[in-house]
Amino acid sequence: MSLFTAEIVFKNFRQLPSAERAKFFALLAEPSIYAENFSHEEVFGHLAQDEFTSREAAEYLGVSMSTFRRYVSDGKIKASSEMGRNQLFATKELKAFKRSRREATEGAASIA
Structure with a gap:
């Protein structure tokens, strides 16, 4: 970004x-x-159908580029389209992946 x-x-x-x-x-x-608190939809609603570059996707997920590339090579995240040599990633899928990572982390923390 x-x-x-x-x-x-x-x-x-x-x-x-x-x-x-x-x-x-x-x-x-x-x-x-x-308003002091904006809903997720108010802040990010316009991005619902957008696609992120690899760098933007890594930033959104809060991970390094090497971690993001590992997620892609492991098939955990799939590109939604390509533009030349660049892969683009659907916002909807990144949001779902981020949510699943958060839930897994919270679940592991509650077990410990």
Whole structure:
């Protein structure tokens, strides 16, 4: 995932059509933006049908690239598509894998 700075966001914002800028300010005015706790759907809902690169997927799972590559080579995670030489991974499958890892870790901790 790329790093955004305020300067980059502002530069891109200035290039938006005026209707999109107005929409942006309308979104900022929504009360939900000031809520202390956002639901998973509010934060990540727009990613539901997206695909992550290997690096983004490893970051999402909170593992190193070598661990992520091992998961792929062991067949624990499968690429959903390829773009050139790059593999892409479905958000839905990564979320399910992350949940199963968390449940396995919690289960092992409760046994110990």
